[in-house]
Amino acid sequence: MRLKLVPSETNWNFFRFDTITLGASCLAVIASIVLFFVVGLNFGIDFRGGTTIRTDAHSAVDVAAYREALQELNLGDISITEVFDPTFDEDEHVTLINVQAQDGQESVTAETIAAIEAVLQQVDPTITFPSVESVGPTVSGELVQTAIIAVALAIGAVLVYIWLRFEWQFSLGAVAALVHDVTLTIGIFCLLQIRFDLAIIAALLTIVGYSLNDTVIVFDRVRENLRKYKKMELKDLLNVSINDTLSRTFMTSFTTLIALIALFVLGGDVIRGFVFAMIWGIIVGTYSSVFVASSLLMRLGVKRDWTKTDGGGGGTQFANIDA
Structure with a gap:
């Protein structure tokens, strides 16, 4: 049925x-x-510019805890993405943190990045920061x-x-x-x-x-x-x-x-x-x-009678063309 x-x-x-x-x-x-x-x-960071921080921790990622800690810094739009890869070790937990460019700045300053690292280390002392990449307004x-x-x-x-x-x-x-x-x-x-x-x-x-x-x-x-x-x-x-x-x-x-x-x-x-x-x-x-x-x-309307130059019906002169 x-x-x-x-x-x-x-x-x-x-x-x-x-x-x-x-x-x-x-x-x-x-x-x-x-x-x-x-x-x-x-617009997100891709279109406004900003900074991407890659983190690596030995313990499981708690995205909610990361987000709550970063909200205290009032940095605006922040997205946190956990990265999964079959090549990672069991104690390798990677995230990408995107922070929007602050007003009047090309990218997030070194002081702001240091503050971000500090609050995240309070959440997880094992966390490290392998790379930091910025997207400027031009890009x-x-x-x-x-x-x-x-x-x-x-x-x-x-x-x-x-x-x-x-x-x-x-x-x-x-x-x-x-x-x-x-x-x-x-x-x-x-x-x-x-x-x-x-x-x-x-x-x-x-x-x-x-x-x-x-x-x-x-x-x-x-x-x-x-x-x-x-x-x-x-x-x-x-x-x-x-x-x-x-x-x-x-x-x-x-x-x-x-x-x-x-x-x-x-x-x-x-x-x-x-x-x-x-x-x-x-x-x-x-x-x-x-x-x-x-x-x-x-x-x-579409042409239906191909013996005439115009009409109000339907058809196609390219009916045999397939994509």
Whole structure:
């Protein structure tokens, strides 16, 4: 007996309130942009600059005790990451402590590093400090530029890929969905002031791929149905296509969310921001594949009769191109 969260055959009208859903998406994008410029992101050490201190201790690491001791120094954003490696000895316990650059300073001063070492030695007298590395404002600024370029190039590559595989109307719909997902993810990070670092950039790029996968699945079925139902109105054909792929879309998103929620609850503070971005991205990515990409495709229309120069149906001159 198999578990079915979605019936095998559904006939839901996803475009009944398409004007409302598309309008709500536009308002959400605008609100995210306003939040970005008014509130701003809570950049982590990767983007603001700071210092990474590597520690080594013989006893087990107590991250909570480390954090409580460092809070007395009022150093701002501090992240503590325990490092695991199969090559370590049984009494080798390593952590990486990231401290943000202090106001008006290139990096954390030698006096501040000495104070950090002193309070940690009170927590664990066996602790040593093998290395100290600093990230200055210049390097962090370059990381910001590189991150923006990476996301922009990913979306640009998607634009070209969908254009070649399908048709330009499909391409615009897919890219609109990706921009929607990335913008809303940045907006929620501005609203909640969750730390934004390089791990979140990795999450954004992953969201781009996940959202694109959902969109391409729907668009592939649309292309098949364009050949199968040559006289059906585009709105009805899109509804049929989305209903055909609904079970697959829901089950993929649902099972991925189960794993991510487990990581969010049990994975600890280090990866919580990354996992939150992934959870949010999967939810808005699944939504945008239907209510943004498909809605925009319905409004743009696609050519169905290739004997004419234009038309209001669907198809693709690059239908045989596979990636």
